[in-house]
Amino acid sequence: MDKKQKQAILMEGHVHGVTKTCEKYGLSRTLYYRWLHRYQRQGLEGLQAMKKGGDPSNKTPKETEDKVLSLLRTHPAYGPREIKYLLEEIGLHLSESCVYNIMKRHDLSTRAKRMRFAKKKPIQSLSSIPDLDTLESGECWLFFITSYGPFQGKHPLYAYSIIDLKSKIACSRLYEELSMNCFEDLLSAAALPVAQNLNFQTRHLLFFEDPHLQCKNKSLFITQTQRILQASGFDPTLHFVGEGERPEVLEDLKTFYTKTCLSSIIPLLPTADNLTELKLLLQRNIRRYNLEKPASYHQGSMPPLTYHSQSTGSTMILPLWAYLDRDY
Amino acid sequence: MHVAIIGGGFTGLLAAYLLEQKGILVTVYEKETHVGGHCRTLAYQNLMVEIGTAVSFGPQLKELLLTLEIPYSERFTYRNFLDEHYHKVEHLSHDEVLLLMEELPRFEALYKVYFPQGAHDTYGRFQDLTIPLEAFLEKVKLPMIGQVIAPHLSAYGFGSAKETPAYYALHTFDPRTLQAIIRGDKLLFVDDGMSQVIHKLSQNISDVRYAIEVKNIVPLQGKVRIDTSYDTAFYDQVLITTKLPKDVIKDTLYNELMKKIDTNPYITCIYEVENKNIVTTYYKANAGKKETIQFFNIYKEKGKTILVAYAYGLLSKDLIESIRKDIERSGVEVRHLVMAKQWYIFPHLKPWNLREDFYVALRAHQKESQISLMGSLVSKPSIAHLYETTKAFLEERF
Numbered sequence: 001m002d003k004k005q006k007q008a009i010l011m012e013g014h015v016h017g018v019t020k021t022c023e024k025y026g027l028s029r030t031l032y033y034r035w036l037h038r039y040q041r042q043g044l045e046g047l048q049a050m051k052k053g054g055d056p057s058n059k060t061p062k063e064t065e066d067k068v069l070s071l072l073r074t075h076p077a078y079g080p081r082e083i084k085y086l087l088e089e090i091g092l093h094l095s096e097s098c099v100y101n102i103m104k105r106h107d108l109s110t111r112a113k114r115m116r117f118a119k120k121k122p123i124q125s126l127s128s129i130p131d132l133d134t135l136e137s138g139e140c141w142l143f144f145i146t147s148y149g150p151f152q153g154k155h156p157l158y159a160y161s162i163i164d165l166k167s168k169i170a171c172s173r174l175y176e177e178l179s180m181n182c183f184e185d186l187l188s189a190a191a192l193p194v195a196q197n198l199n200f201q202t203r204h205l206l207f208f209e210d211p212h213l214q215c216k217n218k219s220l221f222i223t224q225t226q227r228i229l230q231a232s233g234f235d236p237t238l239h240f241v242g243e244g245e246r247p248e249v250l251e252d253l254k255t256f257y258t259k260t261c262l263s264s265i266i267p268l269l270p271t272a273d274n275l276t277e278l279k280l281l282l283q284r285n286i287r288r289y290n291l292e293k294p295a296s297y298h299q300g301s302m303p304p305l306t307y308h309s310q311s312t313g314s315t316m317i318l319p320l321w322a323y324l325d326r327d328y
Numbered sequence: 329m330h331v332a333i334i335g336g337g338f339t340g341l342l343a344a345y346l347l348e349q350k351g352i353l354v355t356v357y358e359k360e361t362h363v364g365g366h367c368r369t370l371a372y373q374n375l376m377v378e379i380g381t382a383v384s385f386g387p388q389l390k391e392l393l394l395t396l397e398i399p400y401s402e403r404f405t406y407r408n409f410l411d412e413h414y415h416k417v418e419h420l421s422h423d424e425v426l427l428l429m430e431e432l433p434r435f436e437a438l439y440k441v442y443f444p445q446g447a448h449d450t451y452g453r454f455q456d457l458t459i460p461l462e463a464f465l466e467k468v469k470l471p472m473i474g475q476v477i478a479p480h481l482s483a484y485g486f487g488s489a490k491e492t493p494a495y496y497a498l499h500t501f502d503p504r505t506l507q508a509i510i511r512g513d514k515l516l517f518v519d520d521g522m523s524q525v526i527h528k529l530s531q532n533i534s535d536v537r538y539a540i541e542v543k544n545i546v547p548l549q550g551k552v553r554i555d556t557s558y559d560t561a562f563y564d565q566v567l568i569t570t571k572l573p574k575d576v577i578k579d580t581l582y583n584e585l586m587k588k589i590d591t592n593p594y595i596t597c598i599y600e601v602e603n604k605n606i607v608t609t610y611y612k613a614n615a616g617k618k619e620t621i622q623f624f625n626i627y628k629e630k631g632k633t634i635l636v637a638y639a640y641g642l643l644s645k646d647l648i649e650s651i652r653k654d655i656e657r658s659g660v661e662v663r664h665l666v667m668a669k670q671w672y673i674f675p676h677l678k679p680w681n682l683r684e685d686f687y688v689a690l691r692a693h694q695k696e697s698q699i700s701l702m703g704s705l706v707s708k709p710s711i712a713h714l715y716e717t718t719k720a721f722l723e724e725r726f
Contacts, residue, residue, distance in 0.1 A: 188404050193512065196406045196607060199416075232406070233605035291422070317418050319407070320476070321512045323425035 003047035006035055060102060064092060068102045074220055076118035077111060118219055129241060130204045132249055137167040137311045138200030141191070141236070144208040144254060145178070146262050148269060151278075157269075158182075159262050159282070162191045163253060164200070167308040168295050170257055172286055173328060174279050180221060184228060189328065192232045197317045198308060205229075205236045206250070209243065261289045280325055287323070329726075332357065332554055332563040334542055335570030337365025338381070338711060339703030341529040342392075342718050343567055348533060350726060355563070356536040357556070363530055363538075365570070366671065367711075369521025370598070375627045376521035377634050379596045379669055382625060383515040385508050386712030393518065396528040402514040405608055409479070412613035414658045419612075420475055428472040428510075435473050436503045446502065450707040450717050451687040457495035458682045464494035477501045479610040480509060483623050485673040485709065487592050487640060488616025493679055500708040522711075545699060546578040552698050565725075569703040571675050581693045582701065588681040589705070591672040597637045597651050598668075602661035604633055609658065616640075619647055621654040635660065643670045675705050700725070 013021040013032060022032050038046035071086050072078070078086070080099040087094055103109045108117055130140060142163050151157040155176040160183060163170035171190040175182040195202060205225075222238055229235060241250070264285045265278055272278045294301040299310070309316045329352055333340045336358030344354045356363075366380035383405075393400045411417045420428060442455060457464060461481070465474040477497060478489045484500060486492045501509075518524055530536065537556075544555040545566055552566045568577070574587045606626055614620040617640070624637040637651050648668050656662055677686065687706065694700045700721075707717045 189512075193404065193406050197408075197416075233607075315416075317416050318422075319512055320419045320425065320510050323420075323422055324429065324510060326511050 002049075003044055006047040007039070007044060010036055010039055060094070060098060064094065065102055067092060068094075068099060069106065072103070072108060072114055073118050074223055076114040076219075077217070079111070129206070129239060129245070129247065129250075130237070132165065132247060135166050135204075136201070137308045138164055138169075138195065138198060139202060140165040140204040140206065141202060142206045142208070142250060142253065143183075146258060148266070151176070151269060151272075151275065157275075157278075160186045161257065161262065162186060163257050164304075164308075165206075165250070165253060167311070168253065168257070168304040169194075169198070169290055169308055170261065170286065170304070172262060172282060174275065174282060176275070180224060184224070185328070187225070187228055188232075192229075192234070193319050194322060195234070196232065197319055197322075199312070199314055200234075202234050202236045204239060206239045206241055208246070208250075208254070209240050256295070257289075260293065260295075261285055276327065279328065283325060329353065329564045330355070330562075331565045331567060331726075332552070332561070334545070334566065334568045334572065335365065335703070336360075336363035336536060336538075337569060337703070338367050338526070339714050339718050340365075340567075340569040341526060341533060342715065343569065343702065343722060344533045344536075345529045346719065346722050347726065350722075352726060354533065354535060355561070356533060357540055357542050357554070358536060358538050359541045361539045363536060364523060364526040366673065367522035367526050369523035370667065371521075372627075372634055372666065373632060374629055375632065375634055376519070377598060377627050377636060378522055378625070379598065379636065379667065380671065381522050381711050382636075383517055384710070384712045385505060385513065385515060386710070386716075387516070388712040388716050389516060392715055393525070396525070398524055398528055399519040400516055401519055402516050404512065405515050407512075408607055408609040409612045410609060410658055414654075417612065419479070419610075420472065424472055424475065428476065431470045431472050432503075432506075434468075435470055435506070438468060438470075439498065439503055442498065443502065450691070450702075450721070451495070451499065452691075453688050454493070454495045454682060454684045454686070456684075457498065458493050458679055458684060460490055460679065461492050461494045461497040462489040465489075473506070476506060476509060478615040479612055479623065482614075482616045482640075483610070483638065485592055485594050485671075486616075486676075487674070490616065491679075492616075493676070493682060496674075496676055496708070500710065500713075516712075542572070542576060544578065545572075545576055547698055550698070564698065566699045568699065568701050569705065571672075571705065577699065579697065579699060581690065582697075582699060585677075585686075585690065585701070585705075588677055589675050590678055590681075591676075592640060592674050593642050594671040594673045595639045595641060595643055595647065595651075596667070596669045596671065597639065597648060598666040599635045599637070599652070599655065600663040600666055601633050601635045601655075602663060603659070604628060606633070606635070606660060611654065611658075614654075619650070621651045624655065634666065635662075643668055674709055 009021060009025055018029060018032055022029050035047060067087070068083060071083055075082065075086065080096045080103065083099045084094060084096050100109070108114045142165055144161055146159040146161065148157040148159065158175050158178060159172045160175060161170060161172040171186065171194065173186045173190065225238065265282050268278060268281060290304050292303050294303055297307050305316055331347055331352055331354050333344050333354060333356045336356050340356055341363060344356050347354045368380045370377040370379050390400070409417050409419050442457060461477070462474055465471060474489060480501070481489055481492060481497055486497060489497065540556045540558065542554055542556055544553070546553040551562045551564060554561050554563060554566065571589055571591060572586050575583060577583050577586060608623065608625050610623040611621050614622055619641040620639060622638045622640070624635050627634040627636070635655065637655060639647065639651055641647050648665065652662055690701065690706070702718060702721055703714055707713060
């Protein structure tokens with residue numbers, strides 16, 4: 001109601017009686033007299049709707065709220081306390097209840113709601129497979145994990161592998177656990193530096209989904225993988241391919257690489273003294289595989305690295321360590 | 329006890345911080361209006377661009393970063409190498425790597441002969457390592473080791489392998505460092521920049537004098553007198569961490585060193601550039617050559633890429649132009665120059681000034697004197713190593 005309307009009501013009350021007018025407009029007499037007193041004191045201006053006191057001084061800034069929301073998006077399963085700890089890591093000190101209030105304001109106070117909220121995010125990942133026939137060397141990578149079973153009767157042993165579909169250039173590392181950290185290590189220590197040097201224009205990264213090796217939080221995995229890739233100037237689309245959906249070419253490539261490279265250490269598993277030794281042996285086999293062992297292509301038979309430089313017309317440039325034994 | 333420290337760079341501030349932790353009274357003299365020396369970070373929008381010391385190989389620095397609660401990260405960095413035609417090349421070719429493999433064990437064995445205690449110390453006896461690195465490696469038939477070291481020698485600020493005395497080069501590129509380079513180990517970055525280290529150290533130091541140049545340092549009956557342009561004070565000990573003009577130190581041996589000591593003029597040149605997909609790049613053919621770009625580092629975030637190029641020489645319009653051209657010839661689109669800055673780095677003695685026992689005599693003298701030299705004046709100029717040697721030196725002396 002604006003001041004003119006209020007003034008009209010006051011006039012009407014003056015003429016027709018306060019009680020009657022108040023009944024007509026659904027007002028209390030208290031309010032009527034409050035208006036009247038203000039009108040007598042300050043005139044028309046006194047009837048101006050009073051401004052609320054503005055934002056409270058301790059209101060959480062929008063940037064902070066945004067940070068909380070983006071954390072919730074990546075960690076929907078976390079409650080206020082965990083989020084509070086994560087915020088501390090980035091130098092933001094909020095109380096647990098402050099985090100909870102932000103959750104409540106955005107209707108995210110239950111875990112289920114947060115899960116739904118996190119899924120709404122447009123994730124640049126597909127379950128379909130890119131057109132495999134049009135791909136060039138270096139454009140499409142395949143990632144898969146091979147399990148060797150327990151090593152020395154203790155930890156299970158896994159090979160994490162990334163192989164380029166067209167050139168068959170590959171890298172693998174051995175790890176004793178299934179975790180994002182291992183994948184990150186393979187990507188940033190081996191795959192990306194080589195891809196940088198070989199001038200790969202990587203557009204697709206395919207993940208073979210294995211029901212036994214499910215990633216607990218896929219959206220977190222995707223965000224983190226994209227962060228690593230983008231930091232190195234790569235921005236491929238991520239694809240997740242289920243067991244029944246894999247074209248023969250992909251299966252064949254995986255089998256081929258497993259046979260020529262990954263299986264080579266199986267006979268050594270029972271006798272190997274330590275993991276370092278195994279890692280070194282596998283590393284040497286992979287080097288030989290990429291640099292020397294001929295594989296078959298439409299153009300004939302040649303080592304993967306030779307194929308890549310021939311098909312892209314580029315000189316083969318590798319980092320120094322690619323030729324040497326390297327602990328990890 | 330009251331100790332004066334001359335120079336508010338990393339070593340000076342670290343020494344002041346460590347001494348105050350021991351409860352020793354300290355005064356730092358800095359001739360500039362700000363501390364930090366070669367540790368400096370430029371905040372450019374959200375990017376923390378290092379204009380001096382950028383990274384560290386060794387894990388030693390972590391100890392300091394943890395106590396000062398400074399966040400850091402370890403990252404793999406990718407390096408490209410360009411030849412004289414600005415074409416991408418390998419640091420070493422496959423065949424050369426095979427030679428390198430053969431050279432590595434010989435290098436390690438030789439290293440043990442020259443540096444039986446390893447290289448965790450300040451400079452010592454030069455023996456026959458006063459000749460330039462290249463000549464020395466030729467003599468002992470380790471040419472590939474030379475190839476690996478050359479671009480990094482230049483990037484560290486030592487200059488050319490043809491001129492740098494072999495001792496300085498080998499002191500820095502010990503087998504451990506060499507292995508780290510060859511393996512492409514992770515490098516340690518301070519998240520908020522090296523300036524953050526300086527800032528945190530300063531917060532823990534109670535007495536720093538800014539923009540005050542020290543005119544005289546005079547040993548006097550068990551004390552040391554320091555004259556500045558404005559006042560005079562007496563101290564029990566003086567630690568010198570920076571090159572001083574001749575005749576400031578009234579001590580024959582130190583003064584002789586200060587007169588002979590040379591530095592390399594070095595330039596940092598920062599550009600905002602267009603390309604996103606570029607990495608640290610070394611101009612292999614330029615390694616150690618004056619007035620040519622040596623290498624560049626990249627700092628990037630969404631929509632912004634900052635390139636930091638390094639070259640030997642003195643700032644001039646021509647040099648900045650030629651650096652820009654070299655960057656453009658390697659396929660990078662330059663938007664504009666952000667900063668050009670002159671440094672003088674790597675205090676060292678030229679071969680003709682080098683006596684085989686120079687630093688040994690210096691260390692012996694130091695034991696008797698109330699004045700001592702520390703930091704990059706007497707030790708390899710890597711931040712992790714400076715931390716180690718400074719800590720060890722103070723442990724021994726105080």
